[in-house]
Amino acid sequence: MALTTSTMLSLGTPLPDFQLPDVVSGKIISPETFRDKKALLVMFICRHCPYVVHVREELAKLGRDYIDRGVGIVAISSNDAAQYPDDAPDKLKEMAEQLGFVFPLCYDESQEVAKRFTAACTPDFFLFDQNRRLVYRGQLDDSRPGNNIPVTGKDLRAAIEAVLAGQPVSPDQKPSAGCNIKWKPGNEPDYA
Secondary structure, rough: OOOOOOOOOOOEEOOOOEEEEEEOOOOEEOOHHOOOOOOOEEEEEOOHHHHHOOOOOHHHHHHHOOOOOOEEEEEEOOOOOOHHHHHHHHHHHHHHHHHHOOOEEEOOOOHHHHHHHHOOOEEEEEEEOOEEEEEEEOOOOOOOOOOOOOOOOHHHHHHHHHHHOOOOOOOOOOOEEEEEEEOOOOOOOOOO
């Protein structure tokens, strides 16, 4: 498993547009879905990556903890399902249901949404404030498979709490790290 880190998209970047199907409900999810939310967290994840498997319970907990606090959350999988069938929409639906995700899990078949966000790894996190400007991109916390640091979500949670409190998010942000997004042959972005 090759370790890939976030591209660290510039803070202040406007929320990229997206319209993707939720693998559970079939509904099309877009930024408009979250128009009344104080913040929007976009997470690039997948089913098979050991780094996502390591934190998936915390991702489900994040959803439960923030659903009633004005935070919109959407998870997106952009992996090539032809080469990685565990990341196909039906398998993603199984994962979302097993973990009890209270947020949509969308499939980015064209991989264009991942490119708009410059998503590079799974997991990769992007937090936008009420004005839909990027205020946090980076890691969930310091835990990685095998390093014996507990999964707490402390870095991402601190950023979310700052946004909810109307406070600035610390610019001292560490990149997320995980498996690279599994690009379709010939579809790799310049930053990959």
